Amino acid sequence: DAGVIQSPRHEVTEMGQEVTLRCKPISGHDYLFWYRQTMMRGLELLIYFNNNVPIDDSGMPEDRFSAKMPNASFSTLKIQPSEPRDSAVYFCASAGYGRSEAFFGQGTRLTVV
Amino acid sequence: SQQGEEDPQALSIQEGENATMNCSYKTSINNLQWYRQNSGRGLVHLILIRSNEREKHSGRLRVTLDTSKKSSSLLITASRAADTASYFCATSLTDSWGKLQFGAGTQVVVTP
Numbered sequence: 001d002a003g004v005i006q007s008p009r010h011e012v013t014e015m016g017q018e019v020t021l022r023c024k025p026i027s028g029h030d031y032l033f034w035y036r037q038t039m040m041r042g043l044e045l046l047i048y049f050n051n052n053v054p055i056d057d058s059g060m061p062e063d064r065f066s067a068k069m070p071n072a073s074f075s076t077l078k079i080q081p082s083e084p085r086d087s088a089v090y091f092c093a094s095a096g097y098g099r100s101e102a103f104f105g106q107g108t109r110l111t112v113v
Numbered sequence: 114s115q116q117g118e119e120d121p122q123a124l125s126i127q128e129g130e131n132a133t134m135n136c137s138y139k140t141s142i143n144n145l146q147w148y149r150q151n152s153g154r155g156l157v158h159l160i161l162i163r164s165n166e167r168e169k170h171s172g173r174l175r176v177t178l179d180t181s182k183k184s185s186s187l188l189i190t191a192s193r194a195a196d197t198a199s200y201f202c203a204t205s206l207t208d209s210w211g212k213l214q215f216g217a218g219t220q221v222v223v224t225p
Contacts, residue, residue: 004155031211043156043201043215050211091155095213100144100205102213104155 006092006105013112018080021108024073025094033093033102034067034077043091049075050097082112117145117202117216125222132189134219136202137182143205145178147187150199150218159187159200192223 005024013019025032034046047057052069060067064083069075079086089109093102117138126132136145144163148156162169162178162185169176175188189196199218206212 033213035215042217045212045214048211048213056212093156093213095211100146100161100213101158102146102156102203103158106155 004092004094004103004105006090006108008108009106011108011110013082013110015083015112016081017112018078019082019086019110019112021077021090021092021110023075023077023092023105025075025092026096026103027073028096029094029103030097031095031102032069032075033091033095034075035091035093036088037091037107038088046077079110082110084112086110087112117204117214119200119202119216119219121219122217123220123222125224126192128193128223128225130192130223132192132196132221132223134187134200134221136185136187136216138185138202138204138216139183140204140206142180145176145185146203146205146213147174147176147185148201148203148215150201152198156201189221192221194223194225197221197223 007022033048036044046059047067049069067077089107091107093104095102117136120135146161147159150156160171160176162176173190178185199220201215201218203215
């Protein structure tokens with residue numbers, strides 16, 4: 001398996017634009033997580049899914065953020081409209097039930113100017 | 114807010130020395146995990162210890178867990194320059210297994 005695949009690796013966008021981050025989890029994994037990492041706030045759990053269903057989105061900062069998982073092999077995190085304070089590295093991770101170990105993608109570095 | 118807090122925030126040692134870092138958490142956990150992050154990369158899982166375990170080893174890594182104190186420690190023995198990275202503890206909660214939350218991390222620098 002190629003591991004968790006995120007795209008794009010880097011994204012630079014202007015304030016007010018819509019940004020969509022994509023994630024392909026490891027095949028067979030039941031859990032998918034979206035994290036945001038910044039120097040100031042560290043690694044924040046934004047939302048996680050179990051069997052494609054959002055379980056806890058309490059970490060999503062604002063209504064500008066939304067996440068979907070239309071099927072077991074794909075998830076998106078959308079920011080609309082984007083703001084400079086959204087600049088961060090966004091990680092997607094997946095895990096199989098009962099194993100607990102999470103596998104991370106390489107992250108998407110988002111810069112909003 | 115973060116579930117786990119690592120201590121120290123940064124650690125600088127020489128090759129061959131041992132590195133110890135600690136993690137404290139707030140609520141009951143199902144398990145506690147340690148991850149490593151090299152600069153600019155994703156996190157990599159190192160070791161998992163369950164709430165009913167007290168100590169676990171994996172190669173040069175030793176993890177302890179004290180649930181009465183809500184704390185864990187990670188020991189890296191005979192450190193190498195390649196161990197230079199940030200180390201994070203993560204907790205999986207008893208009542209919310211899937212909610213994996215990370216601490217602020219310990220930045221370790223190993224000099225040759």
